[in-house]
Every structure is written in C-alpha cells, then in structure tokens.
Amino acid sequence: MPLAPLLADAAASDRARAVFDDIRRTRGSDYVNNIWRALANDPAQLEMTWAQVKQVMAPGALDPLTKELIYIAVSAVNNCAYCLHTHTHAARAKGMTDAMHAELLQVIALASQTNRLAIALQVPTDDRYRAPPACAPVRSRD
Amino acid sequence: MPLAPLLADAAASDRARAVFDDIRRTRGSDYVNNIWRALANDPAQLEMTWAQVKQVMAPGALDPLTKELIYIAVSAVNNCAYCLHTHTHAARAKGMTDAMHAELLQVIALASQTNRLAIALQVPTDDRYRAPPACAPVRSRD
Amino acid sequence: MPLAPLLADAAASDRARAVFDDIRRTRGSDYVNNIWRALANDPAQLEMTWAQVKQVMAPGALDPLTKELIYIAVSAVNNCAYCLHTHTHAARAKGMTDAMHAELLQVIALASQTNRLAIALQVPTDDRYRAPPACAPVRSRD
C-alpha cells in the first residue's frame, strides 16, 4: 500500500499535471508511472526529480543503456523492488539482452561479496591507490 | 588496521602463493593488492574469489569498462572505501574519462534519491511492470 | 508471512501479556500491533524493546512528532516496510501535515543523494569539522 495517494490527472495540481504532460511528451507514451503519481503529492519534489531524470539519463559520455545498468546496480544494493522492476524493464526496452542481464548480475554478486570481505577484514587501501587518479574538471560539459 | 595480517609471499601458504602467481600472470604486473594478501589467510576463499573475479570481469556481453562502472556503483552503495579506491583506479586504467566518471556519479546520485523516495512512499509496482520481461536462458554461454 | 507466530493474548506467556497490558494502558487503545505479537515469542526481547520505546519516544528535548519524523527517516534508509507503515500513521496521528510529510521526504531524498556522492568520491572531512563540537555531558537528564 502506498503511503501517499497515487494521484490521477484529475486529482493532481496544475504544477503536477504540467510535469505529467512533459513525461508523456518526452517518453512518447500516454502512460505515467506510479512513482510520478506518488511524487505528485509534492509538486516541488516532482519537478526537481523529473528535471534531474531528464538531465541525467540523457545520452552523454555514457549511453542510456549503460546508465540503466548502473541504475539497476544501485537499486539492487538499495533493495528497491519498485525501481528494480521499472528499470529492468527500461533496460530491456533499451536493448539489454539476456546475456547482458546475466553479466550485470554476475558483477553485482561479485562486488557484493568482495565489498563485504574488504570491510569485514578492514583491508587498508594500498598506498598506490591512495593518490587521486588524474582527473581534470569536466570542461566539455560547461 | 586490517583484522587479519596482509601476508607477504614468504608468509603465504603454497596454495595462496599459487593464486598470487596467477594474479601476476593475468595482470602482467608484479604487484599483488592488499585484498589478496588479506584473503590469503584463507586459501579456500582466496581461490574462490580470484576464480570468480577472473571469470566475471572478463570481456563478454558487457565490456570490461562497463563492468568496472557497475562495480563502482555497487561499492558506493555498500560504502566500501577500499573497493572504491581500487576500482576507480581500475576504471581509469580501462579508459574511464572525467566525463564518464561524472555521469556515473550522476546516475548513482539520482538512483539513490529515487530509490529512497519509492521506498519511503511504498510505491506499488505498476501492473505493466509486474510480468517478467521476456528472458530466455543464456544459451550463448553454455 | 511472519517467521514466528503472531501471538494472540491467549497464546502469550504471562510476561508477554503483562507487556501487552502496559501497551494498552500507555496508548489508551485496546489494539496491540503485530510487531509486539511477534516479539511476544521472546518475552525478554519484548520487555526490553517496549521499555526502550516508552523511554525514548516520550516528550523530552525533542517533541514526540519530531521523534516520529526521525524514526521514519531511519526506517526509510533501512527499508523497513512494516516500520514505514506504522510510523507514518503514528506521525499523522501526532500532527504531521501533508506539507511536513513532503518536506521530510525532500530531506531524505537530498541526504540520500549527497551521502552517496560524498562516499563515492571519498571526500575527506574538512579540518574545521574534525574537532568535536562543544558538547558537555547531558546533566539535565541525570
């Protein structure tokens, strides 16, 4: 059961409906996901979150499918059932094959294991990895 | 401080040294990371983990850099400082640019936020995302 | 499905029933939540937990509603569906408005994001924040 009502278009405020409309336009689909209908209870949060999704998930230095794979990895560790369902479907829609899904899960499983071993043993970072890697400001996006 | 000694080659068992040698051969480097020297206290775990790393991180349906990005995402959510240091360096070595790193962090930040909102509101999965996506056995790897 | 039976009054031990009675008295309601009926399988745990709830959630330097907001924040990050349901209702009962709920979620979403960025980048604590803030023993509670 959701802890806030999932607002139908008629129940949403004008600000929320404007976001719904932009979601529909951007995605070329009439369907608006439950998460947006739940966030519509707070139009400020709805606007902020949708603006960030549009900006972050667009093609850039990483392609949209790679971004979905990263999204799934984060959602798996955060244990978000809703997000795993929607983003696994989104990744499929963007071309994730069975083999890619399998390898995504392999990396998630491996990292979950080695993360925990490194933590349980409190392994100190090697001196050679303590210096920050060469990394200049992301000027290409300015 | 590590909770088990980081075993130098001379202190490691024959089984552990054999894994160290394979790490050196596979990576074309004489350096063996602290995590392997910590795991060497248990040669069975060392062998299992190294075998899995070799199998999982090899090129496949996903390229090695994409796998490192996923590894970093998991390590960030699991809060593994050791893993974040070593795998951010590994991703750099495999070609991660500043722009790619920036977008990786953007997706991690976005998903962390939407995951938590979906959970805090207990948003139910949309009916259309409840059916498993078409997904056949990964026969190409048999 | 619960992993221990939810004990009805008739099935509970005398020690457990005494706690049920105190819950009823304290809350002025005949209803005893599922969590207490599950904990009743171990009267020692039931007593410890209920004693702590009574002590901690009482009015003090923080008012009971603020305490409920903090409880919800912890439950959201721990991903406890049961606790999110019961404490969101409790916060409503103690006066949480729609606007307060919305702002609570905004802070949870923001912190989830900045927490993850600080971790993923391993940002070191600023020198000026490393010294403990002025903080004397809580003598007023002695």
Added chain:
Amino acid sequence: MPLAPLLADAAASDRARAVFDDIRRTRGSDYVNNIWRALANDPAQLEMTWAQVKQVMAPGALDPLTKELIYIAVSAVNNCAYCLHTHTHAARAKGMTDAMHAELLQVIALASQTNRLAIALQVPTDDRYRAPPACAPVRSRD
C-alpha cells in the same frame, strides 16, 4: 584520499565558481566545504545539488534544525562519515543542544533495532495500517 581533486577557486570552471560564489553569499561565509570542491569537477552535478540544498533546507513546514536532525539520521544509517561531521556541526550551529543530540541518537538507536526485528521476523503490516493515511496534494506550495 578523495577520488577526484578538491578544486580550488583558481582550478574551477566558471560555472563551478559561480556556484561557489552563491554558496558564499547564501551562507555569509567565505568558506566553501570540501564536498562542493569535489563536486566542482562536474559543474552540472554541482549546480543540481546546490540548487536542491538551497530549496530543501530552507525554512518551510519544518524548521531548519528539524531538517538537520533528519539529515543526520539519514547519514547515520547510510554511514556517511563526511556528512555526519558536517551536519552535526550544522545542527549545533542551528541550536541543537546536548540533550537534543542525545535524544536524536536515542531514536536512531531504537529505530535501528526495531527495524531489524521487524525485518528478521518478516512481520506483516497490520490491516489497519495498510490503507494510505488521509493525504491531499500539497497545494500550499503550488
């Protein structure tokens, strides 16, 4: 060690420096925290995050100190050392007393325990808490 350089003003891009200037103006202090200098490697993320902090942490239905308490609770469960240091100092600056800090920690400790018990026992949500609480759109913010 940070995994991206902490950019001094001279090393930051124009977009990043504009955010630094707004941080200084808004806070009435010349000091810019390490997190902003790390995020400055990606001006897009820096702008998004700072805009969200300004909007979310401002006074509203919840006062700024209550928002800091919630921020600390989230950071404690996410185990973000950086965020715990900076936001515990921020809460002190906004009036958190020793007694308030003590009660904040009491609620975090209690919820951490009951969350885990409810999860370990898979306690089902009581029927009476399954219906969403009365909750209208947050029109007052439109």
Added chain:
Amino acid sequence: MPLAPLLADAAASDRARAVFDDIRRTRGSDYVNNIWRALANDPAQLEMTWAQVKQVMAPGALDPLTKELIYIAVSAVNNCAYCLHTHTHAARAKGMTDAMHAELLQVIALASQTNRLAIALQVPTDDRYRAPPACAPVRSRD
C-alpha cells in the same frame, strides 16, 4: 514477480539441469528452490553459486547450524525476504530451537543498535584494538 523466469527442468539448459541434479543428490530431496530456478537463466552463475554453497556451508571449524545463524544475520541486515524465509527454515531443520532463534534475534537487534551509535558518534577505535589480532594462515585447510 521475478525479473527472470523460474525455469522448470524442461526449460533449463543441460548445464543448468546438471546443477539441479546435484542439488537434488546433495540434499536428498526432489525439490529445487526458486533461487536456483531463477539463477538457471545464467548457467555460469548457477554453477559458481552452487559450488560455493556446497563448499562453504559444509561442516568445518563451524558447524552447519552456526553457519545458518550467521546466514540469517547477514540476510536480516541486507533485508532479503527470500533468504530470511529459506534460511530460517533451514536453521529450524538443522536444530534451531525457539530459544536459539530468540537469542539470535536479540544479538541482531543489539548489534544493529550499537553499530548505529558507534557510527553516528564516529567513535574512534581504541588503540588497543587497532593491532590485528594474532592470526596465522589457515594451514589446516590446505
């Protein structure tokens, strides 16, 4: 809803069916759990995971029931409903009494609380606990 089909024997690849057969042989039961039928979509992952389960959960320096208790503790903190159900049943089958279950939950609840307090207060490790405890390589398993 699972995000990959639960493969019946007839739908599984030869490699996957060979693992199913070994599970049946090892456990002396015809029943194959859902987790294996889900992992069967990726025979490589299925083989790795099953091999690790067989090796790790076998009697050794720790008896199988103690291993199940540890498994439950990890699953509770990771919030894995599937794993809590299957391993609580497995622990029961291996002799976990009501009293043992109760004490397991007591320790999980206590540690969840003290972990969070130590983190929220950023308590530094005592000097006397910083040196690694005496710990030689696990030669008895070579």
Added chain:
Amino acid sequence: MPLAPLLADAAASDRARAVFDDIRRTRGSDYVNNIWRALANDPAQLEMTWAQVKQVMAPGALDPLTKELIYIAVSAVNNCAYCLHTHTHAARAKGMTDAMHAELLQVIALASQTNRLAIALQVPTDDRYRAPPACAPVRSRD
C-alpha cells in the same frame, strides 16, 4: 574524530560512572572502551545499552562465542569499523580460531552474494517456505 567527547571518569556524571564501574566489575578489567565513554554523554542511553549488552551477550541457548560471530556478521553488513575491531578481538578472546574466522568470513561473503542475487531478480518465496516454521513461545526464559 568523535562527534561527542570521550568522557574520562572525572568528566562523567555519577550515573555514567556507576555504569563504568559495573563494566569494570563485569569484565574483570580496568579498561573502559571508547564506545562507553562516548555514550556517557547521555547516561540514559549508556544505562540502556549496557543493560542490554549484559543481558543479551550472556550464555544462554547460544554460547558467547556464537553470539560474537553473529555480532561480527551484523557489524560487517552495517559497515561499522569500530564494532568490527572490538568484536573481532572479543571473539578471539572467547576462542575464535583462524579457521573459525575464515569460515565466518566465507558465510558472510556467500550470503552477501546470494542475498543480492535474490533481490536483484526479485525471486518469490517458495510456497513451502511461506508458512511460519513451528515456533512456540520461549517459555523456558519466563
């Protein structure tokens, strides 16, 4: 850096010093750990936590070493460096051998991996594991 001062005996309140004294008596050692000196800033929390530690970690249906192993498992998943250091030392003091430590870590690593796979695939609980296992009230402790 701790976020509250570590109170020396002279700085602690009478209530806090009484707990310090009981810690010394119970453990037969003059040393009082940093966690207690940090909690001493809030005598109420100090008393509650120490009372719970004394009750929960005492011998019962599970022996004290098994309880320490469970404590370490929880601390590893919660990523509590302080707790991992102190409880790994405590487990050593109570008889944890190198082989036992190795197997503890093996189970933690395995469960971390299978937990994440079950979650990422949203594997549904098998019907046969949905019924609660036979479990009567823990009368022996009444």
